[in-house]
Amino acid sequence: LKETDFSAEELPAVFSLAQQLKQSRAALFGAGSSARVAPEFRQLNAQSWGMIFAKSSTRTRVSFEVGIQELGGYPIFLSKGDIQLGRGETVADTARVLSRYLHGLIVRTYAHAELEELAAHASMPVVNALTDFLHPCQIYADLFTLAEKWTAKTGGNNHSGGGAAGTVIGESLVASLRGRKLAYLGDCSFNMANSWILGGALFGMQIVLAGPADFGPGPQIDALLAEAGLPKNYVFTSDAREAVREADAVYTDVWASMGQEDEARERRRLMEPYAVTRELFAAARPDAFFMHCLPAHAGEEVEQAVLDDPRSIIFDEAENRLHIQKAIMATLCASAAAGHA
């Protein structure tokens, strides 16, 4: 449901598994096979996973549907309006009923409390596919993407094996994130900013957020950091250039998120100083990466030239959603089988 539901100790294994799944898939494609996953990775064999989506989605929906199928499972997409939840059936009853049919549930909705209520009444793993408050699958994919880039640059070993060797690779991926600075620009009060604060804290990164004064992180995210025993690792400033200075990665997101369409005009006016232009991006380290969860609005929060820059890794992030989510589902599935979910 949130980044801190995996401990810092568990995440290297999740990263290792994602890397193995990615390499296995690439090898099968390269060999011209119609299969996309080796038999040893069919962790969701014969399982049915539901996907309740109350908001639009391209990446999350498709990467989860493909990922569930590739792990040997069967995805059932349920737009909120198609099920009785959209006509007033309670969240608790929906969770109880679906738990009788399904092995796991992916949920994209507005209120984070609704996701928590579904999970509280479900007897299967429930995965956050974005709420107004957090987007953990995106952050895990983003962290994995940065770790891949930074271990490749420092000559890190990208050949993972299984078991203990795989965990060692995962640990080197995770270690590559420690101490790095990420600048986040724009709306610093919503899901992506909150998720960077939590994900950054978990991996020892320094997160500097810049946006209009009324769009800063709220007390709810500080409460989560405290609850997880993590340090308050972030700074919020109104100075975009100061945020980007010496940054190893520069991140932005849309200024008007899903559900905020009516505020788009006013938000454009307020957030314009935080647009990632070529000039602003040049203030980061020369080897800094540009990142965006997508969809992007070129000409608003980011200039097209920055999206097209060789240091833009937006499509690697999108691809890695598939691999990391497969690793997350396989891990939860193993945990549920062991009676821990």
Ligand code: CP
């Ligand atoms: N980044 C992301 O979650 O994209 P979608 O809204 O297309 O799923």
Ligand code: NVA
């Ligand atoms: N902040 C955006 C993220 C989309 C992936 C939104 O919630 O619409």
